[in-house]
Amino acid sequence: NEKDIYGRIVTIEYNPNRNAYICLIHYGDGEKRYILHPRGFIIADSIVSGKEVPIKMGNALPLTDMPLGTAIHNIEITLGMGRQLPKAVGAVAKLIAKEGKSATIKLPSGEVRLISKNCSATVGQVGNVRVNQKSLGRAKSKGWLGKRLVVRGVVMNPVDHSYVGGERRAPIGRKKPASLWGYPALGRRSIKRNKYSDNLIVRRQSK
Template identity: 40%
Template structure:
């Protein structure tokens, strides 16, 4: 149990707390397992909509129960699905308009405004550890501890391994002068090449 909690803590950027339950967790798990999916969803929705939760930092409640200007994080995309948005260290979102019975307008950390179902839940407050981005890695081994493997440049590879590979010395082309930058699978990556989905025509 301790090793599992330690590995979970290492994989997260924000500070984590471990909560241990004696009989409550076991009873809740057995109730979910024995009931059908539809009944489980109804139980969860009733708990979300009618639970008496104070609007304090760390409280989790549906978006419909919050007010305009509330700072939130760990937002669900679908009711009862679990938090999917705004979970990185030091991030937060903001409710821009008073939530209605259908949707709630939220401003994401990137500035994008998103309409989310008002039945979805979120946590009040900002994710902890805001100085995560200011941390400096003291040596290369520290990066390996975090699970990040080295990145090798394509021009340093052989021609069989990458389109940029091959050539003599510090060759900036792969045998052909003026060839555009490509991915390891041969697709162009620069020069205005469109990599995203095509825009729908009107």
């Protein structure tokens, strides 16, 4: 975004596409931008992006200028490609080492990976951390949010799910859980192997 220009938080808004809030920033040169709401930020707080800026929550700067142990989010994984992860509500990563041209970060999943020290990140944690602790009270409230009721596979008709068949109550008939179409579920790796970035992963994510 805007480099070395201070901005002020004008609004904190709900975003229907994510659980985290977003902030509208007015910069000193007249530009207006949205960013993820860092935890603890309120209206009228100021932020700045660039090199050698203060290590303050909400500020964005290269990893080479951050001390070890800094809590960060919205990290640029590849230089010049923009901020990529972590962006989920309450997510926070940690800068654990710097050596040569690379920095080592620990992601919320437990994965440890190398990225360029020149990549930038935002100091602090993504806000709205208590969103998952909210009790909706009833099923209809979930329906208003687009969360439809989930029917267990074992109580469906045989034409509707791979679990069913047989008389009355019965186990799923498989060694491992499966999806609606019979593919392995609950624990199957979703990350593609043999990617160009595999050699940058120091430790895989913990289960």
